Amino acid sequence: MSKKRTIIVGGVAGGATVAARLSRLGTEREIIIIERGAHVSFANCGLPYYIGGVIEKESSLLLASPELFRTRYGIDVLLRHEVYTIDPQQRTVGVTNLETGENMQMPYDELVLSPGAAPLRPPMPGIDLPGVMTLRTVPDANAIRRYIAEHGVRRALVIGGGFIGLEVAENLQLAGIEVSIVEGGSHVLPPLDAHMSTYVEELLAAHGIGVEGGQIAKGIRRCENGRLQAYNDTWSSAEVDLILLSIGVRPEITLAQNAGLRIGETGGIWVDEHMRTSAPGIWAVGDAVQTTNRITGQPTRLAMAGVAQKQARVAADDIAGRPAEFRGVVGTAVLRLFGTTVSMTGLNIDTLTRSGDTDYEYVDGHHTQHVGYYPGASPIHARLVYRRSDGKLLGYTAIGESGAARRTDVVAALIACNATVHDLAEAELCYSPQEGSPKDAANLLAMAAINNLEGLHPIAHKEDITDESFLLDVREVAEVLQAPYPGAVNIPLSQLRGRVQELPHGQKILVFCQSGVRGHTATALLNNMNYQAWHLSGGYLTISR
DSSP states (O other): OOOEEEEEEOOHHHHHHHHHHHHHHOSSEEEEEEESSSOSEEOGGGHHHHHTTSSOOGGGGEEEOHHHIIIIIOEEEEETEEEEEEETTTTEEEEEETTTOOEEEEEOSEEEEOOOEEEOOOSOTTTTSTTEEEOSSHHHHHHHHHHHHHHTOOEEEEEOOSHHHHHHHHHHHHTTOEEEEEESSSSSSTTSOHHHHHHHHHHHHHTTOEEEESOOOOEEEEOTTSOEEEEOSSOBOOOBSEEEEOSOEEEOOHHHHHTTOOBOTTSSBOOOTTSBOSSTTEEEOGGGBOEEBTTTOOEEOOOOHHHHHHHHHHHHHHHTTOOOOOOOBOOOEEEEETTEEEEEEEOOHHHHHHTTOOOOEEEEEOOBSSOTTSTTOOBEEEEEEEOTTTOBEEEEEEEESSSHHHHHHHHHHHHHTTOBHHHHHHOOOOOOTTTOOSSOHHHHHHHHHHHHHTTSSOEEOGGGOOTTOEEEEOSOHHHHHHSOOTTEEEOOHHHHHHHGGGSOTTSEEEEEOSSSHHHHHHHHHHHHTTOEEEEETTHHHHHTO
Protein backbone atom coordinates (compact mmCIF):
# COMPACT_ATOMS: atom_id res chain seq x y z
CA MET A 1 0.00 0.00 0.00
CA SER A 2 1.44 3.40 -0.99
CA LYS A 3 1.84 6.04 1.67
CA LYS A 4 -0.54 8.95 1.97
CA ARG A 5 0.99 12.31 1.15
CA THR A 6 0.54 15.32 3.42
CA ILE A 7 1.65 18.64 1.94
CA ILE A 8 2.17 21.57 4.29
CA VAL A 9 2.25 25.07 2.83
CA GLY A 10 4.52 27.23 4.97
CA GLY A 11 6.92 26.40 7.77
CA VAL A 12 7.90 28.46 10.84
CA ALA A 13 5.75 27.94 13.96
CA GLY A 14 2.57 26.45 12.46
CA GLY A 15 3.61 24.37 9.49
CA ALA A 16 6.82 23.04 11.01
CA THR A 17 4.95 21.95 14.14
CA VAL A 18 2.28 20.12 12.12
CA ALA A 19 4.99 18.25 10.23
CA ALA A 20 7.00 17.26 13.30
CA ARG A 21 3.90 16.17 15.22
CA LEU A 22 2.61 14.09 12.29
CA SER A 23 5.94 12.33 11.95
CA ARG A 24 5.85 11.35 15.61
CA LEU A 25 2.34 9.96 15.28
CA GLY A 26 3.30 7.40 12.65
CA THR A 27 5.36 6.62 9.57
CA GLU A 28 2.48 5.76 7.24
CA ARG A 29 2.55 9.04 5.31
CA GLU A 30 4.91 11.11 3.21
CA ILE A 31 5.23 14.63 4.62
CA ILE A 32 6.39 17.56 2.50
CA ILE A 33 6.83 21.18 3.66
CA ILE A 34 6.74 23.77 0.88
CA GLU A 35 8.24 27.08 2.00
CA ARG A 36 8.70 30.08 -0.27
CA GLY A 37 11.34 31.62 1.98
CA ALA A 38 14.95 30.65 2.55
CA HIS A 39 14.35 29.15 6.01
CA VAL A 40 11.85 26.50 7.05
CA SER A 41 11.89 27.28 10.77
CA PHE A 42 13.18 30.49 12.30
CA ALA A 43 12.53 32.56 15.41
CA ASN A 44 10.72 35.57 13.99
CA CYS A 45 10.00 36.78 17.55
CA GLY A 46 13.76 37.22 17.95
CA LEU A 47 14.24 39.45 14.91
CA PRO A 48 14.13 42.82 16.74
CA TYR A 49 16.85 41.60 19.10
CA TYR A 50 19.00 40.54 16.16
CA ILE A 51 18.73 44.10 14.80
CA GLY A 52 19.82 45.51 18.16
CA GLY A 53 22.73 43.08 18.53
CA VAL A 54 21.32 41.33 21.60
CA ILE A 55 21.21 38.21 19.43
CA GLU A 56 24.56 38.40 17.69
CA LYS A 57 24.42 35.66 15.07
CA GLU A 58 21.85 34.97 12.36
CA SER A 59 22.38 31.26 12.99
CA SER A 60 20.88 31.63 16.47
CA LEU A 61 17.54 32.46 14.83
CA LEU A 62 17.49 29.37 12.63
CA LEU A 63 15.74 26.68 14.62
CA ALA A 64 15.78 23.74 12.22
CA SER A 65 17.27 23.02 8.80
CA PRO A 66 15.86 20.95 5.95
CA GLU A 67 18.54 18.37 6.74
CA LEU A 68 17.33 18.10 10.33
CA PHE A 69 13.73 17.63 9.19
CA ARG A 70 14.86 14.95 6.77
CA THR A 71 17.15 12.98 9.07
CA ARG A 72 15.26 13.33 12.36
CA TYR A 73 11.67 13.27 11.15
CA GLY A 74 11.73 11.85 7.62
CA ILE A 75 10.18 15.07 6.29
CA ASP A 76 11.05 16.59 2.92
CA VAL A 77 11.42 20.38 2.75
CA LEU A 78 11.24 22.39 -0.46
CA LEU A 79 12.70 25.85 0.20
CA ARG A 80 12.24 28.72 -2.25
CA HIS A 81 9.17 26.98 -3.64
CA GLU A 82 5.73 28.59 -3.69
CA VAL A 83 2.29 27.04 -3.98
CA TYR A 84 0.41 29.19 -6.47
CA THR A 85 -2.84 27.24 -6.83
CA ILE A 86 -4.93 24.58 -5.12
CA ASP A 87 -7.43 22.24 -6.77
CA PRO A 88 -9.53 20.87 -3.89
CA GLN A 89 -11.49 18.52 -6.21
CA GLN A 90 -8.43 16.88 -7.78
CA ARG A 91 -6.42 17.29 -4.57
CA THR A 92 -3.43 18.82 -6.28
CA VAL A 93 -1.34 21.94 -5.74
CA GLY A 94 0.57 23.93 -8.33
CA VAL A 95 4.11 24.68 -7.20
CA THR A 96 6.71 27.10 -8.60
CA ASN A 97 10.42 26.67 -8.03
CA LEU A 98 11.36 30.29 -7.30
CA GLU A 99 14.99 29.65 -8.22
CA THR A 100 14.34 28.19 -11.69
CA GLY A 101 10.79 29.36 -12.48
CA GLU A 102 9.74 25.75 -13.13
CA ASN A 103 6.09 24.85 -12.40
CA MET A 104 4.85 21.45 -11.32
CA GLN A 105 1.66 19.80 -10.09
CA MET A 106 1.81 17.82 -6.86
CA PRO A 107 -1.01 15.56 -5.62
CA TYR A 108 -1.90 15.37 -1.96
CA ASP A 109 -4.10 13.33 0.36
CA GLU A 110 -4.09 16.00 3.07
CA LEU A 111 -3.15 19.65 2.72
CA VAL A 112 -2.28 22.01 5.58
CA LEU A 113 -2.17 25.75 4.98
CA SER A 114 0.19 27.74 7.20
CA PRO A 115 0.85 30.82 5.07
CA GLY A 116 1.13 33.24 7.99
CA ALA A 117 0.59 36.96 7.73
CA ALA A 118 2.43 39.74 5.93
CA PRO A 119 3.29 43.22 7.23
CA LEU A 120 0.82 45.86 6.13
CA ARG A 121 2.18 48.17 3.44
CA PRO A 122 -0.65 50.59 2.65
CA PRO A 123 -0.72 52.10 -0.86
CA MET A 124 0.56 55.53 0.10
CA PRO A 125 3.08 57.85 -1.57
CA GLY A 126 6.70 57.04 -0.75
CA ILE A 127 6.05 53.56 0.61
CA ASP A 128 8.71 52.09 -1.69
CA LEU A 129 11.42 54.67 -1.04
CA PRO A 130 14.80 53.26 0.00
CA GLY A 131 15.00 53.29 3.78
CA VAL A 132 11.30 52.51 4.29
CA MET A 133 11.35 48.97 5.63
CA THR A 134 9.31 46.24 7.33
CA LEU A 135 10.35 43.37 9.59
CA ARG A 136 8.93 39.87 9.25
CA THR A 137 11.72 37.53 8.15
CA VAL A 138 15.44 36.95 8.62
CA PRO A 139 16.21 38.55 5.23
CA ASP A 140 14.20 41.61 6.36
CA ALA A 141 16.34 41.86 9.49
CA ASN A 142 19.54 41.49 7.51
CA ALA A 143 18.39 44.20 5.09
CA ILE A 144 17.73 46.58 7.99
CA ARG A 145 21.14 45.85 9.53
CA ARG A 146 22.86 46.47 6.20
CA TYR A 147 20.96 49.70 5.61
CA ILE A 148 21.92 51.00 9.06
CA ALA A 149 25.59 50.19 8.47
CA GLU A 150 25.81 51.40 4.87
CA HIS A 151 23.90 54.66 5.36
CA GLY A 152 25.14 55.64 8.79
CA VAL A 153 21.64 55.76 10.22
CA ARG A 154 21.50 58.06 13.22
CA ARG A 155 17.78 58.72 13.55
CA ALA A 156 14.80 56.45 12.93
CA LEU A 157 11.02 56.62 13.00
CA VAL A 158 8.88 53.62 13.86
CA ILE A 159 5.35 53.89 12.46
CA GLY A 160 3.16 51.78 14.72
CA GLY A 161 3.32 51.35 18.48
CA GLY A 162 2.36 47.68 18.78
CA PHE A 163 4.50 44.86 20.14
CA ILE A 164 6.94 44.65 17.23
CA GLY A 165 7.12 48.42 16.87
CA LEU A 166 8.13 48.88 20.51
CA GLU A 167 10.62 46.01 20.42
CA VAL A 168 12.21 47.44 17.28
CA ALA A 169 12.31 50.93 18.82
CA GLU A 170 14.13 49.64 21.88
CA ASN A 171 16.63 47.67 19.81
CA LEU A 172 17.32 50.49 17.38
CA GLN A 173 18.13 52.63 20.38
CA LEU A 174 20.41 49.88 21.69
CA ALA A 175 22.18 50.13 18.34
CA GLY A 176 22.90 53.80 19.09
CA ILE A 177 20.10 55.29 16.99
CA GLU A 178 17.78 58.10 18.12
CA VAL A 179 14.23 56.76 17.84
CA SER A 180 10.71 58.16 17.84
CA ILE A 181 7.34 56.43 17.43
CA VAL A 182 4.16 57.57 15.74
CA GLU A 183 0.95 55.69 16.52
CA GLY A 184 -2.34 56.10 14.70
CA GLY A 185 -4.39 55.25 17.78
CA SER A 186 -4.67 57.25 20.96
CA HIS A 187 -1.95 55.29 22.75
CA VAL A 188 0.77 52.71 22.23
CA LEU A 189 0.10 49.00 22.62
CA PRO A 190 -3.57 48.96 21.56
CA PRO A 191 -4.21 45.63 23.38
CA LEU A 192 -3.86 47.64 26.61
CA ASP A 193 -6.52 50.04 27.81
CA ALA A 194 -5.66 53.73 27.67
CA HIS A 195 -4.80 53.97 31.35
CA MET A 196 -2.43 51.02 31.51
CA SER A 197 -0.65 52.20 28.38
CA THR A 198 0.46 55.33 30.27
CA TYR A 199 2.97 53.21 32.18
CA VAL A 200 4.49 52.14 28.86
CA GLU A 201 4.60 55.66 27.45
CA GLU A 202 6.26 56.91 30.65
CA LEU A 203 8.83 54.12 30.31
CA LEU A 204 9.56 55.06 26.70
CA ALA A 205 9.89 58.73 27.62
CA ALA A 206 12.28 57.89 30.44
CA HIS A 207 14.52 56.21 27.87
CA GLY A 208 14.39 59.04 25.39
CA ILE A 209 11.86 57.63 22.94
CA GLY A 210 9.14 60.12 22.04
CA VAL A 211 5.64 59.02 21.07
CA GLU A 212 3.17 60.93 18.92
CA GLY A 213 -0.31 59.45 19.24
CA GLY A 214 -3.34 59.98 17.06
CA GLN A 215 -1.36 60.56 13.87
CA ILE A 216 -1.91 58.33 10.84
CA ALA A 217 0.83 58.67 8.25
CA LYS A 218 -0.65 59.26 4.79
CA GLY A 219 2.64 59.40 2.93
CA ILE A 220 6.42 59.42 3.12
CA ARG A 221 8.69 61.87 1.28
CA ARG A 222 12.37 62.38 0.65
CA CYS A 223 13.54 65.74 1.99
CA GLU A 224 16.07 67.98 0.24
CA ASN A 225 18.77 66.85 2.64
CA GLY A 226 18.11 63.20 1.68
CA ARG A 227 16.33 62.27 4.88
CA LEU A 228 12.85 60.74 5.12
CA GLN A 229 9.71 62.25 6.61
CA ALA A 230 6.26 60.80 7.24
CA TYR A 231 3.30 63.14 6.93
CA ASN A 232 -0.45 63.63 6.68
CA ASP A 233 -2.60 66.68 5.90
CA THR A 234 -1.85 68.44 9.19
CA TRP A 235 1.30 66.80 10.56
CA SER A 236 4.78 65.78 9.61
CA SER A 237 7.35 63.78 11.52
CA ALA A 238 10.91 64.70 12.29
CA GLU A 239 13.34 64.06 9.46
CA VAL A 240 14.95 60.65 9.84
CA ASP A 241 17.34 58.28 8.09
CA LEU A 242 15.21 55.15 8.42
CA ILE A 243 11.48 54.46 8.69
CA LEU A 244 10.30 51.11 10.01
CA LEU A 245 6.67 50.26 9.21
CA SER A 246 5.04 48.28 12.01
CA ILE A 247 1.34 48.99 11.52
CA GLY A 248 0.05 45.45 11.75
CA VAL A 249 -0.20 42.37 9.58
CA ARG A 250 -2.73 40.97 7.14
CA PRO A 251 -3.46 37.26 6.90
CA GLU A 252 -2.16 35.59 3.74
CA ILE A 253 -5.46 34.29 2.40
CA THR A 254 -5.14 34.76 -1.38
CA LEU A 255 -4.31 31.10 -2.01
CA ALA A 256 -7.26 29.96 0.11
CA GLN A 257 -9.62 32.47 -1.51
CA ASN A 258 -8.67 31.40 -5.01
CA ALA A 259 -9.31 27.78 -4.04
CA GLY A 260 -12.85 28.68 -2.93
CA LEU A 261 -12.23 28.16 0.78
CA ARG A 262 -14.48 30.00 3.18
CA ILE A 263 -13.08 33.21 4.64
CA GLY A 264 -14.38 34.31 8.04
CA GLU A 265 -15.83 37.68 8.93
CA THR A 266 -12.51 38.77 10.50
CA GLY A 267 -10.67 38.24 7.21
CA GLY A 268 -8.95 35.02 8.25
CA ILE A 269 -9.41 31.53 6.82
CA TRP A 270 -12.45 29.90 8.44
CA VAL A 271 -11.69 26.71 10.36
CA ASP A 272 -13.67 24.54 12.75
CA GLU A 273 -12.49 23.33 16.15
CA HIS A 274 -10.40 20.61 14.46
CA MET A 275 -8.64 23.20 12.27
CA ARG A 276 -10.46 21.88 9.19
CA THR A 277 -11.29 24.39 6.48
CA SER A 278 -14.50 24.37 4.45
CA ALA A 279 -12.88 22.06 1.86
CA PRO A 280 -12.50 18.34 2.64
CA GLY A 281 -8.90 17.29 3.12
CA ILE A 282 -7.60 20.81 3.83
CA TRP A 283 -6.61 22.16 7.25
CA ALA A 284 -5.25 25.60 8.17
CA VAL A 285 -3.30 26.92 11.17
CA GLY A 286 -1.51 30.01 12.41
CA ASP A 287 -1.69 33.72 11.72
CA ALA A 288 -3.89 33.33 8.63
CA VAL A 289 -6.85 31.64 10.35
CA GLN A 290 -9.88 32.91 12.18
CA THR A 291 -10.41 31.52 15.64
CA THR A 292 -12.77 32.15 18.57
CA ASN A 293 -12.38 34.31 21.63
CA ARG A 294 -13.05 31.97 24.56
CA ILE A 295 -14.47 34.76 26.74
CA THR A 296 -16.91 36.35 24.30
CA GLY A 297 -17.46 33.44 21.92
CA GLN A 298 -16.92 35.86 19.04
CA PRO A 299 -14.64 35.25 16.03
CA THR A 300 -11.20 36.80 16.21
CA ARG A 301 -7.66 36.57 14.84
CA LEU A 302 -4.54 36.37 16.98
CA ALA A 303 -1.10 36.31 15.38
CA MET A 304 0.95 34.60 18.08
CA ALA A 305 3.52 31.83 17.74
CA GLY A 306 2.17 29.96 20.76
CA VAL A 307 -1.35 29.94 19.31
CA ALA A 308 -0.05 28.71 15.96
CA GLN A 309 1.80 25.82 17.58
CA LYS A 310 -1.21 24.74 19.61
CA GLN A 311 -3.41 24.85 16.52
CA ALA A 312 -0.77 22.86 14.65
CA ARG A 313 -0.85 20.10 17.23
CA VAL A 314 -4.64 19.86 16.89
CA ALA A 315 -4.45 19.74 13.09
CA ALA A 316 -1.80 17.02 13.15
CA ASP A 317 -3.80 14.93 15.61
CA ASP A 318 -6.96 15.31 13.55
CA ILE A 319 -5.15 14.29 10.35
CA ALA A 320 -3.81 11.23 12.19
CA GLY A 321 -7.29 10.29 13.36
CA ARG A 322 -6.80 11.28 16.99
CA PRO A 323 -9.48 13.26 18.88
CA ALA A 324 -8.40 16.87 19.27
CA GLU A 325 -10.03 20.29 19.42
CA PHE A 326 -8.76 23.86 19.54
CA ARG A 327 -11.06 25.73 21.88
CA GLY A 328 -10.04 29.27 21.02
CA VAL A 329 -7.92 32.01 22.55
CA VAL A 330 -8.09 34.39 25.50
CA GLY A 331 -5.47 36.81 24.15
CA THR A 332 -2.37 36.49 26.32
CA ALA A 333 0.72 38.51 25.42
CA VAL A 334 3.88 39.88 26.97
CA LEU A 335 6.54 42.46 26.15
CA ARG A 336 9.85 43.09 27.87
CA LEU A 337 10.83 46.72 27.39
CA PHE A 338 13.82 48.44 28.98
CA GLY A 339 13.85 46.00 31.89
CA THR A 340 10.10 46.18 32.52
CA THR A 341 7.58 43.46 31.71
CA VAL A 342 4.24 44.44 30.18
CA SER A 343 1.83 41.51 30.23
CA MET A 344 -1.86 41.08 29.56
CA THR A 345 -4.58 38.51 29.08
CA GLY A 346 -8.27 38.55 28.27
CA LEU A 347 -10.39 41.67 27.77
CA ASN A 348 -9.67 45.21 28.90
CA ILE A 349 -12.16 47.89 29.89
CA ASP A 350 -11.80 49.85 26.65
CA THR A 351 -12.65 46.75 24.61
CA LEU A 352 -15.65 45.99 26.80
CA THR A 353 -16.90 49.57 26.63
CA ARG A 354 -16.61 49.68 22.83
CA SER A 355 -18.61 46.44 22.59
CA GLY A 356 -21.43 47.95 24.66
CA ASP A 357 -20.83 45.59 27.57
CA THR A 358 -21.59 47.23 30.93
CA ASP A 359 -21.56 44.14 33.14
CA TYR A 360 -18.01 44.51 34.37
CA GLU A 361 -15.99 46.05 37.18
CA TYR A 362 -12.27 46.31 37.77
CA VAL A 363 -9.76 46.83 40.54
CA ASP A 364 -6.27 48.31 40.41
CA GLY A 365 -3.30 47.44 42.57
CA HIS A 366 0.39 48.14 43.01
CA HIS A 367 1.47 45.27 45.25
CA THR A 368 5.09 44.14 45.22
CA GLN A 369 6.22 40.92 43.58
CA HIS A 370 7.43 39.55 46.91
CA VAL A 371 7.28 40.57 50.56
CA GLY A 372 8.41 44.13 51.20
CA TYR A 373 10.93 43.25 53.89
CA TYR A 374 13.03 41.19 51.47
CA PRO A 375 15.46 43.32 49.42
CA GLY A 376 14.48 44.08 45.85
CA ALA A 377 10.73 44.41 46.26
CA SER A 378 9.21 46.35 43.36
CA PRO A 379 5.59 47.08 42.44
CA ILE A 380 3.48 45.27 39.90
CA HIS A 381 1.02 47.78 38.46
CA ALA A 382 -2.01 45.60 37.80
CA ARG A 383 -5.64 45.81 36.74
CA LEU A 384 -8.10 42.93 37.15
CA VAL A 385 -11.37 43.00 35.18
CA TYR A 386 -14.32 40.78 36.16
CA ARG A 387 -18.05 40.33 35.66
CA ARG A 388 -20.13 42.36 38.05
CA SER A 389 -22.97 39.83 37.86
CA ASP A 390 -21.09 36.61 38.67
CA GLY A 391 -17.44 37.45 39.36
CA LYS A 392 -16.16 35.68 36.25
CA LEU A 393 -12.60 36.67 35.36
CA LEU A 394 -12.46 38.73 32.16
CA GLY A 395 -8.98 40.21 31.91
CA TYR A 396 -5.79 41.15 33.66
CA THR A 397 -2.87 43.47 32.95
CA ALA A 398 0.37 43.49 34.93
CA ILE A 399 3.37 45.78 34.44
CA GLY A 400 6.50 45.57 36.54
CA GLU A 401 10.20 44.92 36.67
CA SER A 402 9.75 41.44 38.13
CA GLY A 403 6.97 38.89 38.52
CA ALA A 404 4.36 40.45 36.25
CA ALA A 405 4.23 37.70 33.63
CA ARG A 406 3.94 34.96 36.25
CA ARG A 407 0.73 36.47 37.62
CA THR A 408 -0.64 37.02 34.12
CA ASP A 409 -0.03 33.37 33.27
CA VAL A 410 -2.02 32.34 36.34
CA VAL A 411 -4.98 34.53 35.41
CA ALA A 412 -4.80 33.40 31.76
CA ALA A 413 -5.06 29.77 32.81
CA LEU A 414 -7.99 30.53 35.10
CA ILE A 415 -9.82 32.53 32.42
CA ALA A 416 -9.51 29.54 30.08
CA CYS A 417 -11.24 27.47 32.75
CA ASN A 418 -14.11 29.99 33.15
CA ALA A 419 -12.92 30.73 36.68
CA THR A 420 -14.10 33.54 38.94
CA VAL A 421 -12.45 35.99 41.29
CA HIS A 422 -13.15 33.47 44.07
CA ASP A 423 -10.95 30.94 42.29
CA LEU A 424 -8.15 33.49 41.92
CA ALA A 425 -8.44 34.56 45.56
CA GLU A 426 -8.10 30.93 46.64
CA ALA A 427 -5.32 30.03 44.17
CA GLU A 428 -2.31 28.50 45.93
CA LEU A 429 0.59 30.40 44.47
CA CYS A 430 4.29 30.02 45.21
CA TYR A 431 5.47 31.78 48.32
CA SER A 432 8.86 32.43 49.79
CA PRO A 433 10.28 35.82 50.78
CA GLN A 434 12.23 35.94 47.51
CA GLU A 435 9.35 34.91 45.26
CA GLY A 436 6.01 36.06 46.62
CA SER A 437 3.82 36.82 49.61
CA PRO A 438 1.48 34.68 51.70
CA LYS A 439 -1.31 36.62 50.03
CA ASP A 440 0.07 37.04 46.53
CA ALA A 441 -0.37 40.23 44.51
CA ALA A 442 -2.85 38.37 42.28
CA ASN A 443 -4.73 36.98 45.31
CA LEU A 444 -5.06 40.46 46.78
CA LEU A 445 -6.69 41.95 43.70
CA ALA A 446 -9.18 39.09 43.62
CA MET A 447 -9.95 39.57 47.31
CA ALA A 448 -10.62 43.26 46.68
CA ALA A 449 -12.99 42.26 43.88
CA ILE A 450 -14.82 39.85 46.18
CA ASN A 451 -15.20 42.50 48.86
CA ASN A 452 -16.75 44.75 46.24
CA LEU A 453 -19.10 42.05 44.91
CA GLU A 454 -20.25 41.23 48.43
CA GLY A 455 -20.95 44.86 49.30
CA LEU A 456 -18.17 45.11 51.86
CA HIS A 457 -15.99 47.48 49.91
CA PRO A 458 -17.50 49.95 47.43
CA ILE A 459 -15.08 50.76 44.59
CA ALA A 460 -14.71 54.02 42.68
CA HIS A 461 -12.40 55.08 39.86
CA LYS A 462 -10.81 58.24 38.53
CA GLU A 463 -13.74 58.83 36.16
CA ASP A 464 -16.05 58.97 39.20
CA ILE A 465 -14.31 62.08 40.51
CA THR A 466 -16.33 65.26 39.90
CA ASP A 467 -16.11 68.84 41.09
CA GLU A 468 -18.62 67.97 43.82
CA SER A 469 -16.69 64.93 45.09
CA PHE A 470 -15.34 64.92 48.63
CA LEU A 471 -11.84 63.50 48.22
CA LEU A 472 -10.17 62.08 51.32
CA ASP A 473 -6.41 61.52 51.11
CA VAL A 474 -5.29 59.23 53.94
CA ARG A 475 -1.57 59.38 53.15
CA GLU A 476 0.86 60.80 55.67
CA VAL A 477 1.54 64.54 55.49
CA ALA A 478 5.06 64.09 54.10
CA GLU A 479 3.72 62.01 51.22
CA VAL A 480 1.09 64.62 50.38
CA LEU A 481 3.63 67.45 50.40
CA GLN A 482 5.76 65.50 47.95
CA ALA A 483 2.88 64.66 45.59
CA PRO A 484 -0.41 66.44 46.41
CA TYR A 485 -3.71 65.63 44.69
CA PRO A 486 -5.75 68.76 43.82
CA GLY A 487 -8.87 69.31 45.90
CA ALA A 488 -8.30 66.48 48.36
CA VAL A 489 -8.63 66.79 52.12
CA ASN A 490 -5.73 65.13 53.92
CA ILE A 491 -6.44 63.17 57.11
CA PRO A 492 -3.75 60.49 57.54
CA LEU A 493 -5.01 57.02 58.31
CA SER A 494 -3.03 57.14 61.55
CA GLN A 495 -5.23 60.09 62.64
CA LEU A 496 -8.54 59.12 61.04
CA ARG A 497 -10.26 57.57 64.06
CA GLY A 498 -9.64 60.70 66.11
CA ARG A 499 -10.68 63.16 63.38
CA VAL A 500 -13.59 61.35 61.77
CA GLN A 501 -15.97 64.12 62.90
CA GLU A 502 -14.35 66.39 60.30
CA LEU A 503 -15.94 64.33 57.52
CA PRO A 504 -19.41 65.02 56.10
CA HIS A 505 -22.26 62.65 56.88
CA GLY A 506 -24.67 61.93 54.05
CA GLN A 507 -22.13 62.76 51.32
CA LYS A 508 -20.19 60.33 49.16
CA ILE A 509 -16.56 60.25 50.27
CA LEU A 510 -13.92 59.04 47.81
CA VAL A 511 -10.96 57.67 49.73
CA PHE A 512 -7.42 57.09 48.49
CA CYS A 513 -3.88 56.54 49.71
CA GLN A 514 -0.66 56.01 47.76
CA SER A 515 -1.28 52.54 46.29
CA GLY A 516 -4.60 51.32 47.71
CA VAL A 517 -3.83 49.35 50.86
CA ARG A 518 -4.43 52.10 53.44
CA GLY A 519 -7.33 53.43 51.39
CA HIS A 520 -8.99 50.04 51.68
CA THR A 521 -8.60 50.10 55.46
CA ALA A 522 -9.90 53.67 55.71
CA THR A 523 -12.93 52.89 53.53
CA ALA A 524 -13.86 49.89 55.67
CA LEU A 525 -13.50 51.96 58.85
CA LEU A 526 -15.70 54.77 57.56
CA ASN A 527 -18.43 52.46 56.28
CA ASN A 528 -18.46 50.64 59.60
CA MET A 529 -19.09 54.05 61.18
CA ASN A 530 -22.03 54.68 58.80
CA TYR A 531 -20.24 57.08 56.46
CA GLN A 532 -20.77 56.73 52.70
CA ALA A 533 -17.23 55.88 51.64
CA TRP A 534 -15.94 54.52 48.34
CA HIS A 535 -12.39 53.39 47.77
CA LEU A 536 -10.57 54.90 44.77
CA SER A 537 -9.02 51.67 43.56
CA GLY A 538 -5.25 51.75 43.16
CA GLY A 539 -4.88 54.98 45.11
CA TYR A 540 -2.80 57.96 44.05
CA LEU A 541 -0.61 55.85 41.74
CA THR A 542 -3.69 55.11 39.64
CA ILE A 543 -5.77 58.31 39.80
CA SER A 544 -2.81 60.65 39.23
CA ARG A 545 -2.34 59.27 35.69
